Amino acid sequence: MAVFMQSLLSGILIGGVYALIGIGLTLIFGVMRVINFAHGDILMVGMYLTYIAFTWLGIDPFVSVLVTFPLMFLFGGFLQKVFINRVLKAVAQNQILLTIGLGLIMSNTVMLIFTSDYKLISTSYSSSTLKVGGGVSLSTPLLVSFLITATITAALYWFLLKTDTGQAIRATAQDREAATLMGINVKRMSIIAFGLGSALAGTAGALIAPTYYIFPQVGSVFTLKAFVITVLGGMGSVVGAMLGGILIGVTESLSAVYISSGWKDVVVFVLFLLVLLFKPSGLMGKSRT
């Protein structure tokens, strides 16, 4: 039972970070109907920013979120304004290809600068744990990152629900043309949405940097995970992405314990295919029109 609780709780903790990645992707999809295949690479850029801040400036990874978030916001806004914006009316496949291309450019540029060596951020707390009783102990960095994730998610939720800009973003997601007619600057909202999505992915990268290997190709794993999470939750649904993230975290962690760590990703992909086949609208999504 202790093993079960242990893996369940670690699953939920890592699921929090996954949720952040998923929310970013779902936000971008919701507002622009673009599936961002560069999402994992954006996360990777966030990881490297954290790495730079840590090794060159000595900033703690969790503190560096304060820098990573705004920088990645600008980066995402730039991507939207210069590239994505031009293909908003193109067929879905071309949008996918463009983001694949952008992802390749990001990962290979990073490889040119940092080589493909694995980097590690080793902090004093990297492998420390916190005993919670009942034979269950939790990794401290994962716990901290979960708390930061929860805070950011709550703040984002408030932003989307209560602020004018947030409401404008949601209006754009609901109906682009109607939003335009209501005087909402749709282009501006798209830039903000892509910026926010990238900032969330970058932040997730910063949060997992202390517990993960950092290398240029790390992104593709997370791109795939982000898809699984958002499809599971329902494309475009923020709450769904949160649920999906935690569900995937728990699935991975449980199947690593009860099946084997080598097969845990297979379990996730099989789950993904099942969802695509039997409930393509996801847990929280409205049926596709």
Next chain:
Amino acid sequence: MSNTMLKAAAGFILLALLLAIPKQVESPYALHMMILLFLSISMGQSWNILGGFAGQYSVGHAAYFGVGAYATMMLMQARQVPPWIGVWAGMVLVVAVALAIGSICFRLRGPYFVLASIAVAEILRLSAINLTALTNGAEGILVTELPAFKLGERVLTDFSTKVPFYYIGLSLALLTIGVTYGVQHSKLGYFFQAIREDQDAAHSLGISISLYKNIALVISAVLTSLAGAYYGIYVGFVDPPTVLGLDLSVQIMLICIIGGMGTLWGPVLGALVLVPMSEALRSNLVTDLLVKVGLVNADSKVGVFLKENLAHAHVLLYGILVVLVILFMPDGLMGFVKKLARPRKQEVA
């Protein structure tokens, strides 16, 4: 002389030249380049049938490439089955895999199909890593000695040089081009294109969507598996990331997309552009050129850095090219060339 006859004549001359190259060219490196070119043409052309003509963007074609490569290599290593027999087993297996994938993925459309195709390829890659007993896991399969190819008692070749691989590659490239030509000029091709242009309209005209999508997939998958088997025996080594990875799937589709989808010569053009460019980066030709021109000092920090790292970054080129193609020439290089040619024709008329 009519246009078609001119074309046919040009084709024959080109073919004769291609057949003669190994007799005249000694350099193994030149042959290696040609082999890579043939391989890329075959991969791009195979993808073209499903992606370009039927409009189903599979980002999981590494699955078929890898199954073909693994089946041939596994049979050769474990059962000493020669590759020209093993490749048939690979083809049968790949048809089964393709139909399984098709029955799952073709229920989905557009972006959902893309995602499902990636997921299936990833499941195969992870399985190849984990089924160590069958596939030797992450270490991959190494086969250095190929059995001699005999016709009766006569040894046709013992694969000690690159020449036999050159001719196999050339035949494979011609086969894929031939199949594409056949598809393009048959009813099948029209059905594929009808599905690509408007699935619902095609359905309402009585075209069985799932049947023709699966036909396109099987043709494409079998050709891709041949390319995979050819890669396996040429390189002599396969492992999960190189023959089943997402990077390979992306490269396969990029050859076709950069060249021009749904055209006969698009993938050929794509391969002609991509192979030399990425080889130039890989073999440090670009750095050497920069040094020779005098832009970069070979011993300076930048020079050393470029020499060490530019070789690893040839995929960067794929990224830049695909972004440029999507933004500025959505019909690929082929469409761009045609567009350039068109206004001149109008002037003449």
